Amino acid sequence: MRGEVMRGQLGDTDLRLLRIFRKVVECGGFSAAEIELNISRSAISMAMSDLETRLGLKLCQRGAMQMLAAAEGFRTRINGLHAWLKGELNIGITDNLVTMPEMHITDALSALKGHGPEVMINIRMIPPNEIERAVLDGRLHTGVIPTLKTLPGLEYRSLYEETSCLYCARGHVLFREPRAGDTLARGRPVGEEEIRQHDAVLPAYAQTPAIKALHEPLKAAASATDREGIAFLVLSGRYLGYLPTHYAERWVRDGQMQALSPVANSYVTYYSAITRKSRRQAKPARRAQAARESKP
Template identity: 70%
Template sequence: MSKHAPMGLPGDAELRLIRIYRKVVECGGFSAAEVELGISRAAISMAMKDLETRLGLRLCQRGRGGFALTDEGAEVYQASLQLLAAMEGFRTRVNGLHAWLKGELNIGITDNLVSMPEMHITHALSALKDRGPEVRINIRMIPPSEIERGVLDGRLHAGVVPALKTLPGLTYLPLYEETSRLYCAAGHPLFLADPITAEQLAEHDAVVPAYAQSPTIKAQHEWLNPTASATDREGVAFLILSRRFIGYLPTHYAERWVLSRQMKALNPEAWHYVTRYSAITRKSGPPNLVLEAYLEELNHLISGHSRAR
């Protein structure tokens, strides 16, 4: 594009276009963004052309070859995340000057924790809404590494991740201990076998996690024959239920299939491990009454659960 004058501070019109652009990038194209944005593909296309004209940059390639960001488009996307996060931080801080809770709480959560029996996250969110009915809650189900990055750069106010490592810029609040066991499905050769040796396990195909694990957890997979992998626990469950694979699942997540006799834990006393989960927040973050209220409710629930043990 031709030489363009430096851009001034974005106004409401530019912010609207930037929000549309962010959603298009996160959806991977115009068509997928239609449903999320609630506007037509033609309107999205016009908005993208308008934003490119205002910025003087070509942001993306679109056409028969599909949707793809240009180098400049990728830079603008990252800048848009910082801009919108800073605006939300400003709004949350100003709203914190009032006596009531108002603003957003953006949380990143690791997949398949909703069936944890303690339900600390769910109950804390409910209590937060009691204290601030106008609080808007946004949950993103994403991998732990993305949650950590989101909390560190301010896109997320809090996250829930497995406590595999600690990063210096984050504060950790212990939440859960999750037990996982080795399962097979009804119809698998090991379903009726008892007892089962490690050598027998190695004779059968296994699905292993493609996400980070602690050395202790990795050791539990050493006896397995890894012929498949999955990026989340739902993917592991899919393959186990195919009756062709064995694999580890959290007990609370597998319970529905165990109760219906579709799955069985193999040598549960021997083949199991524990994963600890923590709520994370950024150290020395800006004042945020919504986040503080949520953490207060979490701490209250955790303390009550500990006393009840």
């Protein structure tokens, strides 16, 4: 009932209102949240007013979001006492890992669903630094990110190695049409000085010092916040750019992309699964982790 004040415990209505508030915060306002939530702005405003009334205080973004994470975590832990898995598993994953041949996240999710059909799995594709923050403050139970640095509040479990190479696309002056019997489809030798002369797209996300050093000789003419953005620009035929080999494979196979001196222009990124330290994992998260670790 509208105007009812909570009396010492959070019910489903309170959690629903807190989730709406969380989405407003994540989207940066009512307008963007209106699209994400698929409800009107007036309905969102009324929900926020109801939430303030029920809480008996003005909303503080960080405090309310921590309250929601704690409440959902408590409910998940209580459900975890039962033999049958219930609750939520909130996962953050870096973009464009699904094409990695060694990727076993799907196997872990399948095993989890088999053990707990009622588990609500929520996956968010977001940048690594946001995944780290969300795991630290409890909004995510686990995440998969490149291992660029280690934070003291997180546990890291090694998962994969990912190789990236420098690519150009059909239409670029450095692209060479392969002939019968040659290996240009897999890469062609190009001198470093020649590469420096052509526009390149650089990543606008965190990289290790070694990977940054490999990008420094390139002629920076564009940037992208993720690998898909880099692929868009490379496929324009106007830019060079580094992409994971497993991600570029579809275009290489179709003759749309070509690696440039792949031995000299390549690097390896290491990926880890992260969880928060000093917090007993929810049962669905532990089950998913066990399924991951059982894979070779």
